[in-house]
Amino acid sequence: MEDVKITCEGDDRDYFTAERDGRDIGLKSYHDGDFCISAYASPAKFRTFARGILALADEIDGGEVAEAPKPTRAPVVGDKVRILEDDPGNRTGEFVGLIGTLKVEDPNSFGYTPFLVWFGDGSGEHGDRINGTWYVKRVELVDEPEPLADWERDLLDEAPADEPAPARSYRAKYVEEARELLAPFRTPGVEDVIKLAMWLANEDA
Template sequence: MTEYTLKCESATFDGVDDITASRDGSSVGFVARKRSEFAMDAYVSPNAARAFARGILALADEIDGGEVEAEETTKSAPIKVGDKVQIVRAEACSSHMAGRTGTVGVVDSDDPHLPYRVVDERGDYIAWAREVRKVDEPATLPGRVPVVSMRGDIVTQAKALLEGMEHTAADIIRLAEFLDAGK
């Protein structure tokens, strides 16, 4: 699924607020998130999306006077079953799973909101995810010992939970230890 994401560049919400555009059947879907939570969505015809894109280009040209080189905003390769991924955004009830790594068990191309079912190395369910990113190492095959320990996942999860709050490295470690004790 090709999608384009525009992240907020405000100092207050840098990288936390975003708008994503992607194909939704015969429409172009726009999904907005505020502080990483779903805010709204809109679905328009391809013609309306083109008109909107031209308007955005005109605004940008008005601000800086002309064309600049386009940034690469598409995901490099499609996510497929078996890919080792890190959860970027999970469903609302599983938002605490952001940062966890796992393997894509299902890709539901008919569901633009939660297309990825992520499982752990045993094949157990972790979460349905809106957005994942590939992890460089290959997915672990069933019955084999995973290459990476869960410690990195737990630290990443602790960082994600503390995001937006003032914290120290010691806070991250304490929270990671707490999370690890509950597993």
């Protein structure tokens, strides 16, 4: 998608542009055709901003879109997280809003950059926003279904019970016994097995 541009009514050399930059959206201002300043935020924040602009233009009611409830549990290693605060000593916020996997929670950082987040497949270098890693100061858990309780996991892990074997005819045991009795002497024929099975059945009668 091309950049979105709005030009000043009084001077077409003054304008704003909006563009997609990775997972964020950037807003840039220009005066006399020269770049002045830029601001980057998540798509959710820009949607709220856009609703406010539309409200000023009397198109719709403005206001923030109701947000989904925030997850209540703290993120742990292996969770999918969203970066809320970048490394304050080494970056200007370009990692804010990115989603990755929490790889390390460092208790020895004294709150400076306790979280190591990796992006994509983690194969890139440190500082790579696509497949690398980065230490940050604050993250939040990406809203996902709550983990299963132990008893729920046990239910899912249980192997399905074997179906009961079909009921056997009472004559089958005599046929099997007859074959076992005749086997040591010679390879039994069908007639021999049946005759001996009938005899065994009559003996039990």
